[in-house]
Amino acid sequence: MADVKIxxxxxxxxxxxxxxxxxxxxxxxxxxxxxxWVTLCRCGQSANKPFCDSAHRECNFEAESKAR
Ligand code: FES
Structure with a gap:
């Protein structure tokens, strides 16, 4: 089991x-x-990169969320 989970x-x-x-x-x-735990921004809109500041909600960010 990995020590870090994303x-x-x-x-x-x-x-x-x-x-x-x-x-x-x-x-x-x-x-x-x-x-x-911490959240890292995927949408590129956070004012606190690389951390998420919930800006993804305002920009209606949509992305594939499955690990392939
Ligand atoms: S994922 Fe970019 S602000 Fe949350």
Whole structure:
């Protein structure tokens, strides 16, 4: 079983469960503690990228949400 689970939300963000580190182009990092989750933007409209701020609801984002 993987330590990190990524869930594609219906017409919404990717929800990431489990401990992980996200690093930007400058080397700054965001670390998520074990037992918590965060959502990453898939629509491109968030004002807080790479995190979702629910802007996908306002822009009526639609996307394939199945893992193939
Ligand atoms: S997916 Fe939620 S703001 Fe982009």
């Amino acid at each position: 869930e594609l939300r219906e017409n919404g963000p990717m929800r990431v469960y489990g401990a992980f580190e996200l690093v930007d182009k400058d080397g700054n990092s965001y670390t998520q503690p074990e037992g918590q």
